[in-house]
Amino acid sequence: MRYWSLIFALAAAFSVGAFAYAPFSADWWLPNPAGEPRHVVSTFGREIDALFVIILWLTGAVFVGTHAALIWAQFRYADRVDADGKPARPAQYFHGSQRLEVVWTIIPAGILVFLALYQMDTWANIKFRSAAPRTPVLAELTGRQFQWMMKYPGPDGRLNTPDDLFTVNDLHFVKDRTALIHLKSADVIHSFFLPQMRIKQDAVPGMTIPVWFDCDRAGRYELACAELCGWGHYKMRGDVVVHETEREFQEWQAAKLAEQGRSQLATAPGDPGGDEK
């Protein structure tokens, strides 16, 4: 009967094996750019990943330790009977040990307090409003069923002026520049999720929430909605384009603005044949 412990050992080995293999596979590990699975693209991403790895090591060690003890107890202290059918060995009559209780309270408490305090700075840098970068707002983002509406300040650099640029599901910013957005919701709760940049923030109706992030690799990424927002929640997907230079970003913005001007002209009231001009 003692071999029942092997099924616990098998499950533990399976768990440890899967978690140990994960960092070696781009598919199994935290999401990074497709071409560069080893490279974390954002400052916060690097901090969060480091904390994640610390916790993974600590919990992994505790998992292995406790499971080793559990499996050994199961194997070593399984009931066995001698030839007469009597127990080969009596169980100990033992109610516990206060010293052990104190030890296995204080050690985990110390580790947990350390973990909690160690995380505080990163948390404050990512979320506290006092840590928000003093840069102009990149855009105002409004989630609504089921798209992300972006409003960029136009060339004048100010929001809510006639030259604002409107896009849908299309977030652009510049490499190595901290992007600051104002997050809103028009209907239900959504959640702004940039997996590769490890950023997530709910968009709540009635609130405007500042979110900031950066990226050190130009390229295309994905924006997801992480909070259930209705039947189309799963396809509330946006494109994120990180431009190599400010100039490139401005070129994109100018082109978009021109396009917007044309389409506004096209639908101007009382001018059904707008493009006949």
Add this chain to the structure above:
Amino acid sequence: MSAEPTVAGVGGPIVAHPDQGEGEHAHPGATNLLTKYVFSTDHKVIGVQFLFSSLVFFAIGGALAMAIRWQLAWPWKPMPILAKWLWSAPALGGQMPPEFYNKLFTMHATIMIFFVVIPILTGAFGNFLIPLMIGARDMAFPKLNMFSYWIMWPGFVLVVWSFFVEGGSAEAGWTSYPPLSTQPRAAPGSLNGQTLWLLALLCAGISSLTGSINYITTIVMLRSPGMKMLRMPMTVWALFITALLQAFALPVLTSALLMQTLDRVAGTNFFSPVAGAVANAPAVVGGGAPLLFQHLFWFYSHPAVYVMILPGMGIASDVISTFSRKPLFGYKPMVVAMAAIAGLGFIVWGHHMFQSGMNPALGATFMLSTMMIALPSAIKVFNWIGTMWGGRIQYTSAMLNAMAFVSMFILGGLSGIFMAATPVDIHIHDTYFIVGHIHYVLFGGSTFAIFAGTYYWFPKIFGRMMNEKLGYVHFALSFLFLNGTFLFMHIVGWHGHMRRIPDPTVYEFLRAPGIVWMNQFMTICAFGLGLTQFLFAGNFFHSLFAGPIAGPNPWKANSLEWTTPSPPPHYNFNTLPQVYHPPYEFSVPGGEDDFLPQTRPLPPNITLDPVMA
């Protein structure tokens, strides 16, 4: 009034408890079929009623899970057989509509939490065991007890009915965050299904609350002579602390549910800053706050997680001690740890709201309190291992499931630390990592505890033994399939797989071959896990009628329920038992047997360490 009744001398004739004898509290034995088995006030019958009803809902909730897994592994592929009658939309060619997927996970969680795990652990085990284990003849309020079962029925009916109303069942997730849940046009299920959902939960809540009041009163007032609080079995302690949690936290959920109901049917705006913003409806200023609902909801629903795990801890403690033939390691620290889990449980709800827009400064304090809750949990794990250490472990089906509870709870508890760490939570919040964590705690934990409890007390409840060999097979397959199903959820989760999306392949980073493969592997294991439960059901119902006769104490256990016949007669005990020590006095040196029922005094040469036992 004293909770400690008088006894006419140790070992002498036992005077019946003043509240229990033939006085005002007594109720006559039922005479006809209807009062004996249907509208019964006997706590044992009510416990069995809870058990059977919830097992039926277990099957329904499990079937919903299979459909969820199918869609995730093979998105939009028509599910064989089931598609035809589960979501009959011929226009879609058997494809699952995305809103139906939302209904699936909403109702899966709702049913499993509110109609399976809580009713089995507190309703079934609580009702059946508490009076038997503390030596009482029945609950303090038998009629209220009957009411607590029958008020579940409107809940059961409303939950099933909600699938068939216009718009279908609720689909705002089991958390039911407004405004998605309050605005009628936000989702098809926000028509009538959501209102039925709210009413069903209110019924389940009333059931839990009346049950809790009964458990607390019974445990405080009706313990038999000598049954001091610190001589109660851990299962009773766990149910007692659970009942306190329910009694203090449930009113908050009830108020939140009522406010949401009013938002939906009476035009109030507790939870919406703007009304009618959905689907281009003209917006009206509402003045409510969506975060208010989250605070109220999680103020109950985080403690509810402990409602679902504490009784499991109690059951595991009793089973592990009995089958290790060894006293429970650190009885008092175990009680204190449970009380600490419950106490801390009230100040950690904010960890569900780290990304919600709540003031992030609160996140820092909630992180610390959440981290601290790992501490009493760790104490419990170490004590269970300490109980087995040096014991004589008997591998029964109950013991295997209890050990699986410990093993799964370790993994589920440790993965909780990732979420408690606020910066890491930013990335894994609302991903499958959370789903994996909660299933290790609730399936690996609570459900294995339910299995352990069922294998352990089945002989007492029904007077017959379950088949151990079938029990072994059921355990082994469940254990392996469970790990196969839920382990990879952590990995796809930290890879960024959002929860509650019917089609991950919409996203490029989730189209990775490894993620697709893991989703399919998890689904295959989930189906294995589901099918394995038929073994349990078969064993259960076969043993019910054809199992070997059990006798009063088949496991040679110490607690009071094993001193009565199986199944126990009406009123449980002929004379109220006199209790001399906690129920974990196994392998006492010099004893003729390796167990010592609570009704027999300790040998004169043994004194218990007052700190540990």
